[in-house]
Amino acid sequence: MMHTLNPQALTDKKKENLFSAIYIGSVFIIIALVYYIHISDNLLDGLINFFTSLTLAPVPSIGISLPAPVNPAAHMNLYTAAFQLSIGIGILEIVILMLRVGLHSPVSRKAETIENIVFWLGASYLITTYLMNMTIQSEWFVFWAGIILIFGLALVARAFVLLAKR
Numbered sequence: 001m002m003h004t005l006n007p008q009a010l011t012d013k014k015k016e017n018l019f020s021a022i023y024i025g026s027v028f029i030i031i032a033l034v035y036y037i038h039i040s041d042n043l044l045d046g047l048i049n050f051f052t053s054l055t056l057a058p059v060p061s062i063g064i065s066l067p068a069p070v071n072p073a074a075h076m077n078l079y080t081a082a083f084q085l086s087i088g089i090g091i092l093e094i095v096i097l098m099l100r101v102g103l104h105s106p107v108s109r110k111a112e113t114i115e116n117i118v119f120w121l122g123a124s125y126l127i128t129t130y131l132m133n134m135t136i137q138s139e140w141f142v143f144w145a146g147i148i149l150i151f152g153l154a155l156v157a158r159a160f161v162l163l164a165k166r
Contacts, residue, residue: 003110005056010103012106012165015103015105016105016109018103019099019100019105019109021102022096022099023092023096026095026102027089027092030085030088030092031085033088034081034084034085034088035081036078036105037081037084038077038081041077041081043077043078043081045076046075046077046078046081049074049075050075050078053069053070053071053075054067054068054069054070055067055068055069055070056068057137057140059141060141064110068137068141069137069140070137072131072136072137072139072140073135074135074162076132079127079131079132079134080132082131082146083124083131083132084128086120086121086123086124086127087120087121087124088119089116089120090117090120090123090124090150093113093116093117093120094117094156096113097110097113097114097117100113103108106166107161107162108157108162110160111159111161111165112158114157114158114161115124115152115154115155115157115158118150118153118154119150119151119154120155122136122150123147123150125164126143126146126147126150127143129146130142130143130146133145144147
């Protein structure tokens with residue numbers, strides 16, 4: 001058994017299959033834990049209420065309308081669950097990165113994992129900063145602008161890792 005965990009004994013395909021199994025299994029565990037923590041909050045009904053409360057709202061200073069909840073502050077339990085999910089996946093990505101470094105994964109896979117770390121931890125920060133403290137509907141759009149910004153930062157982080165390799 002220990003011989004198969006030797007980094008030199010594992011092919012790249014076996015390593016990636018191992019990472020996929022760990023990642024997918026861990027994501028299911030994180031989802032189950034978040035659901036269990038919020039079981040008394042009736043998270044599933046909260047999710048349904050959230051989606052049924054979406055309406056078209058004007059985006060400030062742009063002149064277009066996009067979906068937004070009628071009363072964003074009414075969904076704090078859902079935002080808390082989203083934060084816990086994001087932080088959990090962010091921590092999982094850090095563990096995956098440590099495994100990738102230990103098992104000598106290709107730099108492109110490490111860069112992808114770093115991109116995911118930046119995105120998930122950035123999203124968790126934005127959830128606490130904007131969604132969990134939201135009082136007005138326009139902050140909903142600021143949150144989504146922040147998500148786009150974090151996605152861009154994550155791509156830049158990945159690019160820097162790939163450039164550092166060269």
